[in-house]
Amino acid sequence: GIDEMLYRLYSPILFRALAVANAHVRRNAANIFVDAFPIHTPNLSKPELEKAFSQQCEWVLKLLRDDAVEVRLVAVQGACRLLSMFWAIFPITFIRDVIHRLMRELAFDSTSTGIRVTVLEGLKYVLSNHESHMMMKVVLPSLYPLFHDVSERVRLAMVDLLHAVSHIHSIRFFDIVPLDDLLNRLPRESDIMKSQICRLLKNSYFPMEAEQEPDSTKENVADVMSAGAN
Numbered sequence: 001g002i003d004e005m006l007y008r009l010y011s012p013i014l015f016r017a018l019a020v021a022n023a024h025v026r027r028n029a030a031n032i033f034v035d036a037f038p039i040h041t042p043n044l045s046k047p048e049l050e051k052a053f054s055q056q057c058e059w060v061l062k063l064l065r066d067d068a069v070e071v072r073l074v075a076v077q078g079a080c081r082l083l084s085m086f087w088a089i090f091p092i093t094f095i096r097d098v099i100h101r102l103m104r105e106l107a108f109d110s111t112s113t114g115i116r117v118t119v120l121e122g123l124k125y126v127l128s129n130h131e132s133h134m135m136m137k138v139v140l141p142s143l144y145p146l147f148h149d150v151s152e153r154v155r156l157a158m159v160d161l162l163h164a165v166s167h168i169h170s171i172r173f174f175d176i177v178p179l180d181d182l183l184n185r186l187p188r189e190s191d192i193m194k195s196q197i198c199r200l201l202k203n204s205y206f207p208m209e210a211e212q213e214p215d216s217t218k219e220n221v222a223d224v225m226s227a228g229a230n
Contacts, residue, residue: 007041018059023068030063030071034078057094064101069112076106080122084129103139113151120157124164137171147177152190159196166200
């Protein structure tokens with residue numbers, strides 16, 4: 001089958017390529033590795049399969065710690081995509097290690113704006129898997145400082161993530177970035193940021209999908225005005 005063919009093609013060289021000194025080679029190998037994950041063959045016994053899977057999980061963590069920004073970018077994109085696809089089969093310890101690396105370290109990587117943006121973009125993929133929501137609800141508030149990042153690209157990516165969160169019933173976006181922070185940034189932001197923040201507030205407080213009762217609309221207006229006055 002395809003799995004066996006990929007295993008025979010990749011296993012002799014791919015993992016060596018992930019460890020070479022040349023960052024471009026590591027980046028290319030990381031792209032292949034993520035696309036082919038998990039690399040296995042049906043001929044492996046259960047213990048062998050578990051060992052191979054565990055080793056590949058370790059490679060994901062190693063790539064997230066790579067010295068080269070270009071490799072870390074691929075690793076962040078790949079790790080988020082893998083979590084969205086395979087959350088249910090990953091060991092909880094691996095999931096926690098990846099989330100910790102993404103949320104506590106890479107999201108605040110001062111050496112690369114691209115890394116910070118990529119983490120925020122990647123987390124939207126993670127959120128597409130509903131099984132992630134319980135854990136993500138706990139850890140997402142740690143990203144609050146990125147709403148005030150010096151880079152507008154990062155701030156835009158953060159608001160975009162809040163838009164994704166606003167469609168998840170079990171997570172409230174204003175528990176990640178409080179409403180008064182959103183309102184207080186409006187006068188200082190560019191037109192595109194103002195538009196994105198207003199769209200977030202409009203869709204959340206004044207949704208158009210269904211008609212609201214007048215009292216409900218009044219309450220929402222009062223909430224926004226109250227927060228803005230603080």
